[in-house]
Amino acid sequence: MPAISVVMDNTIEGHGEISADRKTVKLNPDLNKGDTPIHEFGHALVDIVEQLDLAFINRGIDQLRDSKLWNEVMEKYKNEDMDQRRKEKEVLVTQIGLEGAKIENKNKFMKWVDAFYYKLKTALGLERNVAKELAMQ
Numbered sequence: 350m351p352a353i354s355v356v357m358d359n360t361i362e363g364h365g366e367i368s369a370d371r372k373t374v375k376l377n378p379d380l381n382k383g384d385t386p387i388h389e390f391g392h393a394l395v396d397i398v399e400q401l402d403l404a405f406i407n408r409g410i411d412q413l414r415d416s417k418l419w420n421e422v423m424e425k426y427k428n429e430d431m432d433q434r435r436k437e438k439e440v441l442v443t444q445i446g447l448e449g450a451k452i453e454n455k456n457k458f459m460k461w462v463d464a465f466y467y468k469l470k471t472a473l474g475l476e477r478n479v480a481k482e483l484a485m486q
Contacts, residue, residue, distance in 0.1 A: 353393055355386075365389040371396060388446025395438055395445070410437045413444055 358375045364385040365376045371393040376385060399406040413419050422440045431439075455463075 353390065367392045383450035384443075384446035387449030388442050391442035391445040391449075392438070395442055399438075406438075406441070409441050409444075413440050418444060418447075 352372070354373045356373060356375045357378050359377050359379045361375050361377050363377065364380045364382055365374060365388065367374050367389045374386070374389045374393075376389065395406060419440050422443055423436060426436050426439060429436075452463075
């Protein structure tokens with residue numbers, strides 16, 4: 350993973366931002382929300398995974414297409430100088446941030462349950478978390 354610097358900066362306008370070269374994340378401590386760091390790092394991570402597996406990133410974007418979040422993000426950035434692909438990835442990293450914040454806010458036992466399923470998946474040599482999928486049925 351590339352080295353990414355984190356700078357706390359209460360002079361930036363938004364909650365956070367990542368530099369164009371993806372080497373610096375700025376977080377505004379006055380506006381920072383639980384999903385902000387995950388969202389901003391998500392930009393760099395999505396770019397990395399996109400280089401390795403474009404189809405995977407496209408599937409993530411397609412799952413969010415026409416959702417409430419999709420419409421909110423497209424509306425928010427409709428007048429920005431951003432190409433469509435960048436807007437689509439903004440939707441994806443927004444959802445990544447929201448999902449990451451949910452994980453961060455889990456109680457200790459739920460984190461243990463996730464670790465349990467991971468260990469079970471690893472022990473059984475499963476690629477997907479079939480154990481968790483079966484438990485949810």
